[in-house]
Amino acid sequence: xxxxxxxxxxxxxxxxxxxxxxxxxxxxxxxxxxxxxxxxxxxxxxxxxxxxxxxxxxxxxxxxxxxxxxxxxxxxxxxxxxxxxxxxxxxxxxxxxxxxxxxxxxxxxxxxxxxxxxxxxxxxxxxxxxxxxxxxxxxxxxxxxxxxxxxxxxxxxxxxxxxxxxxxxxxxxxxxxxxxxxxxxxxxxxxxxxxxxxxxxxxxxxxxxxxxxxxxxxxxxxxxxxxxxxxxxxxxxxxxxxxxxxxxxxxxxxxxxxxxxxxxxxxxxxxxxxxxxxxxxxxxxxxxxxxxxxxxxxxxxxxxxxxxxxxxxxxxxxxxxxxxxxxxxxxxxxxxxxxxxxxxxxxxxxxxxxxxxxxxxxxxxxxxxxxxxxxxxxxxxxxxxxxxxxxxxxxxxxxxxxxxxxxxxxxxxxxxxxxxxxxxxxxxxxxxxxxxxxxxxxxxxxxxxxxxxxxxxxxxxxxxxxxxxxxxxxxxxxxxxxxxxxxxxxxxxxxxxxxxxxxxxxxxxxxxxxxxxxxxxxxxxxxxxxxxxxxxxx
Amino acid sequence: xxxxxxxxxxxxxxxxxxxxxxxxxxxxxxxxxxxxxxxxxxxxxxxxxxxxxxxxxxxxxxxxxxxxxxxxxxxxxxxxxxxxxxxxxxxxxxxxxxxxxxxxxxxxxxxxxxxxxxxxxxxxxxxxxxxxxxxxxxxxxxxxxxxxxxxxxxxxxxxxxxxxxxxxxxxxxxxxxxxxxxxxxxxxxxxxxxxxxxxxxxxxxxxxxxxxxxxxxxxxxxxxxxxxxxxxxxxxxxxxxxxxxxxxxxxxxxxxxxxxxxxxxxxxxxxxxxxxxxxxxxxxxxxxxxxxxxxxxxxxxxxxxxxxxxxxxxxxxxxxxxxxxxxxxxxxxxxxxxxxxxxxxxxxxxxxxxxxxxxxxxxxxxxxxxxxxxxxxxxxxxxxxxxxxxxxxxxxxxxxxxxxxxxxxxxxxxxxxxxxxxxxxxxxxxxxxxxxxxxxxxxxx
Numbered sequence: 001x002x003x004x005x006x007x008x009x010x011x012x013x014x015x016x017x018x019x020x021x022x023x024x025x026x027x028x029x030x031x032x033x034x035x036x037x038x039x040x041x042x043x044x045x046x047x048x049x050x051x052x053x054x055x056x057x058x059x060x061x062x063x064x065x066x067x068x069x070x071x072x073x074x075x076x077x078x079x080x081x082x083x084x085x086x087x088x089x090x091x092x093x094x095x096x097x098x099x100x101x102x103x104x105x106x107x108x109x110x111x112x113x114x115x116x117x118x119x120x121x122x123x124x125x126x127x128x129x130x131x132x133x134x135x136x137x138x139x140x141x142x143x144x145x146x147x148x149x150x151x152x153x154x155x156x157x158x159x160x161x162x163x164x165x166x167x168x169x170x171x172x173x174x175x176x177x178x179x180x181x182x183x184x185x186x187x188x189x190x191x192x193x194x195x196x197x198x199x200x201x202x203x204x205x206x207x208x209x210x211x212x213x214x215x216x217x218x219x220x221x222x223x224x225x226x227x228x229x230x231x232x233x234x235x236x237x238x239x240x241x242x243x244x245x246x247x248x249x250x251x252x253x254x255x256x257x258x259x260x261x262x263x264x265x266x267x268x269x270x271x272x273x274x275x276x277x278x279x280x281x282x283x284x285x286x287x288x289x290x291x292x293x294x295x296x297x298x299x300x301x302x303x304x305x306x307x308x309x310x311x312x313x314x315x316x317x318x319x320x321x322x323x324x325x326x327x328x329x330x331x332x333x334x335x336x337x338x339x340x341x342x343x344x345x346x347x348x349x350x351x352x353x354x355x356x357x358x359x360x361x362x363x364x365x366x367x368x369x370x371x372x373x374x375x376x377x378x379x380x381x382x383x384x385x386x387x388x389x390x391x392x393x394x395x396x397x398x399x400x401x402x403x404x405x406x407x408x409x410x411x412x413x414x415x416x417x418x419x420x421x422x423x424x425x426x427x428x429x430x431x432x433x434x435x436x437x438x439x440x441x442x443x444x445x446x447x448x449x450x451x452x453x454x455x456x457x458x459x460x461x462x463x464x465x466x467x468x469x470x471x472x473x474x475x476x477x478x479x480x481x482x483x484x485x486x487x488x489x490x491x492x493x494x495x496x497x498x499x500x501x502x503x504x505x506x507x508x509x510x511x512x513x514x515x516x517x518x519x520x521x522x523x524x525x526x527x528x529x530x531x532x533x534x535x536x537x538x
Numbered sequence: 539x540x541x542x543x544x545x546x547x548x549x550x551x552x553x554x555x556x557x558x559x560x561x562x563x564x565x566x567x568x569x570x571x572x573x574x575x576x577x578x579x580x581x582x583x584x585x586x587x588x589x590x591x592x593x594x595x596x597x598x599x600x601x602x603x604x605x606x607x608x609x610x611x612x613x614x615x616x617x618x619x620x621x622x623x624x625x626x627x628x629x630x631x632x633x634x635x636x637x638x639x640x641x642x643x644x645x646x647x648x649x650x651x652x653x654x655x656x657x658x659x660x661x662x663x664x665x666x667x668x669x670x671x672x673x674x675x676x677x678x679x680x681x682x683x684x685x686x687x688x689x690x691x692x693x694x695x696x697x698x699x700x701x702x703x704x705x706x707x708x709x710x711x712x713x714x715x716x717x718x719x720x721x722x723x724x725x726x727x728x729x730x731x732x733x734x735x736x737x738x739x740x741x742x743x744x745x746x747x748x749x750x751x752x753x754x755x756x757x758x759x760x761x762x763x764x765x766x767x768x769x770x771x772x773x774x775x776x777x778x779x780x781x782x783x784x785x786x787x788x789x790x791x792x793x794x795x796x797x798x799x800x801x802x803x804x805x806x807x808x809x810x811x812x813x814x815x816x817x818x819x820x821x822x823x824x825x826x827x828x829x830x831x832x833x834x835x836x837x838x839x840x841x842x843x844x845x846x847x848x849x850x851x852x853x854x855x856x857x858x859x860x861x862x863x864x865x866x867x868x869x870x871x872x873x874x875x876x877x878x879x880x881x882x883x884x885x886x887x888x889x890x891x892x893x894x895x896x897x898x899x900x901x902x903x904x905x906x907x908x909x910x911x912x913x914x915x916x917x918x919x920x921x922x923x924x925x926x927x928x929x930x931x932x933x934x935x936x937x938x939x940x941x942x943x944x945x946x947x948x949x950x951x952x953x954x955x956x957x958x959x960x961x962x963x964x965x966x967x968x969x970x971x972x973x974x975x976x977x978x979x980x981x982x983x
Binding site for chain 2: 161165166173174175176177178179180181182184227230231232233234332335336339341343375377380381384387388483484486487489490491493494497
């Protein structure tokens with residue numbers, strides 16, 4: 001466990017290597033800043049493309065916010081993500097992640113939804129498959145099947161638009177989009193207009209009335225988004241979720257063997273096999289700009305890495321305002337970065353449970369994705385509360401049991417439940433009181449569908465956006481929930497496209513559209529860089 | 539009434555009548571259904587009539603005089619009124635004399651708001667119902683400048699105001715006037731679009747002077763001259779006949795065949811039960827709310843603060859009130875510091891309204907419709923708000939009436955009909971309704 005007071009110190013107490021001080025290192029084609037998933041993916045692509053690539057991470061560990069950590073005595077948890085829903089399938093294929101050790105313990109998790117009134121809906125697979133096991137009304141089942149097939153079609157149509165796109169020289173994205181959309185029938189185009197502009201509740205209420213399916217779909221739409229489901233453009237959040245792919249299945253939620261950290265491990269292996277020089281605990285102080293192009297980076301210890309390509313896989317505030325400097329960037333981009341005021345965030349909680357029955361039935365029940373969907377009224381109120389800076393009473397809760405899903409993680413007589421809760425107020429510096437309020441709100445909500453749960457808690461570990469940011473040495477705002485997709489498009493396009501510095505590519509968290517572990521930004525940035533490099537060489 | 543029509547326009551406010559008249563004058567067959575109970579009353583201020591509508595309807599042939607509302611005034615809790623005028627110069631001067639440091643940027647603000655709307659991709663999709671073609675959608679996503687504009691235009695109103703102004707009183711003033719129409723909250727996504735719209739000249743409201751016919755009366759005559767059919771029968775059922783027609787059945791068993799059912803305002807649609815599935819709602823979908831209005835017949839001697847009887851007034855305590863009231867409406871409760879808009883009609887009546895009321899009330903885990911008690915409670919809040927800015931107001935009240943425009947509960951007669959067109963709530967409602975009608979007609983050809 002790293003020392004929280006001094007996170008730059010390595011695990012074993014070693015200090016940072018000093019020999020690079022004031023040394024200027026050349027012979028490098030590309031420097032990737034940031035050792036999170038996108039940084040690793042970008043570096044692997046660059047290395048594979050034949051560029052001599054150095055990846056520098058500020059922290060002692062590789063992986064950014066996704067990392068293993070002891071959450072209770074003798075129990076390891078994984079920070080960051082607990083499921084994979086949107087890992088770019090092209091990244092898996094092109095970087096050969098399966099060969100580098102990525103393996104899924106569960107490819108399409110079955111989902112159980114719990115509702116306020118005590119209703120339960122169980123899905124064999126998930127919504128995308130819409131194989132509903134328990135629902136009284138056949139009409140609703142049919143409506144859901146039709147609805148989900150429309151959502152999946154529309155999501156597939158929009159898939160290119162949900163990848164970061166504005167990279168300089170990154171191929172003609174406009175043509176790709178045009179081509180993708182040109183296949184749409186006029187009915188689909190009209191539906192798309194409605195789906196783009198409308199709020200999710202209008203669409204969902206119209207289809208499903210007031211039943212549990214409405215609560216369920218609103219919860220899925222609102223989950224991890226800062227856009228309340230009664231706000232315009234919110235339906236796009238659901239389309240974004242189902243445009244994603246996990247383990248080769250559209251819209252699925254998958255659990256990787258070893259947790260999300262094994263995606264990092266596979267990416268790291270891919271990078272290493274592409275001969276990327278991976279250096280942890282090497283913080284960058286500034287990015288050197290020479291004329292209108294990058295010259296390299298200056299390290300915190302005074303050393304320099306000279307390279308014609310810099311890929312920044314860190315948050316935009318650090319990259320543009322700290323490392324490049326506000327004076328060097330477009331005033332519009334500066335405005336966008338400084339005017340951000342996130343209001344909403346998700347929270348992660350890992351809980352160690354004792355005295356859980358060990359029989360097969362219990363185990364089978366734990367090998368699912370559990371979602372608590374508050375009533376639409378409670379959800380609307382929760383967004384209002386969180387936005388006003390208060391901890392809401394009702395939350396959407398997503399829970400999985402890593403110790404049941406993954407045999408390798410099984411514990412003796414104990415289980416770990418990993419929980420993601422949303423929406424919560426975003427704090428850059430949460431105090432102890434706020435933490436306790438969030439902790440008890442999450443536990444209260446779990447108690448709503450798992451009565452008696454609190455009595456079995458042996459230990460719990462709450463992780464807020466600010467904690468993730470501290471671990472990844474990022475600005476907290478980068479890990480807040482994202483606003484509606486229209487504003488995400490604008491932000492992504494601004495941070496990836498308008499830097500206007502030759503040789504600089506950005507694929508930090510702001511570049512990504514939607515939540516989850518994706519790597520699409522890292523891939524797109526590296527491809528744009530390679531494209532420009534080859535054009536320059538030729 | 540029998541036969542077949544191109545449009546059934548539901549509602550007889552100025553925007554509905556202007557759209558019906560404009561369509562009939564180009565040869566379309568149009569029927570107008572007016573609300574089945576209509577009281578004779580003095581008109582509230584209406585959106586201005588843009589030049590192109592004036593010409594289309596040959597309004598010069600009718601004896602019509604209109605005068606613009608003199609000013610937009612916001613009565614905050616402390617520190618007196620904030621006022622803006624149709625003229626940018628006058629507004630800047632007023633801001634300067636009120637010692638607002640933002641007087642210098644007022645004109646820039648107006649110019650940039652107008653520029654924000656120029657690239658009409660999203661505004662077209664929103665208000666004219668244009669589907670995003672592959673080319674335009676791709677072009678939007680491929681142009682960072684255009685996307686940034688779109689994100690600003692359809693982001694929260696508060697963010698956009700923060701970009702320009704530092705004076706919290708001015709921000710509250712602009713937000714109150716821009717958002718009061720739709721009952722939106724300044725922190726809500728999409729609310730900024732109301733800003734760029736409300737500064738347009740066509741959004742500046744006009745009043746009918748005491749002498750002379752009202753705009754509504756003139757528009758009704760134009761419709762009649764152009765051969766528009768009127769009915770006051772209630773619509774009981776709408777059924778699609780083929781892909782191209784609907785059969786509309788009225789309460790008196792008459793039925794007509796129409797190509798489109800047209801709502802010039804979402805209030806008319808809500809009152810008819812057409813909001814919800816099937817209706818081709820243009821614009822941003824916001825969660826429902828009710829519009830509550832009151833008319834006061836007053837004893838002589840009531841004056842608004844400042845004494846201008848021809849201005850449009852907003853009462854809010856601060857900009858936060860707007861978001862809090864919006865949150866309350868979404869959650870189904872009545873907000874005590876209700877934002878209230880009011881004006882004096884030509885005959886001296888005071889007309890007050892608020893769009894920040896819940897469409898239905900949420901109590902003990904159940905939704906319920908408006909009751910007489912809710913009306914009384916809302917009326918009490920509104921009287922309280924008016925008294926807070928006009929001391930002694932209650933003692934001047936001789937008579938008052940209340941009206942709630944909330945979407946009715948129960949199944950909509952319009953469910954499942956995809957030829958029902960609803961225009962969202964617009965500041966320039968007349969211009970927008972006529973343009974949308976034109977687009978629908980062009981699409982039919």
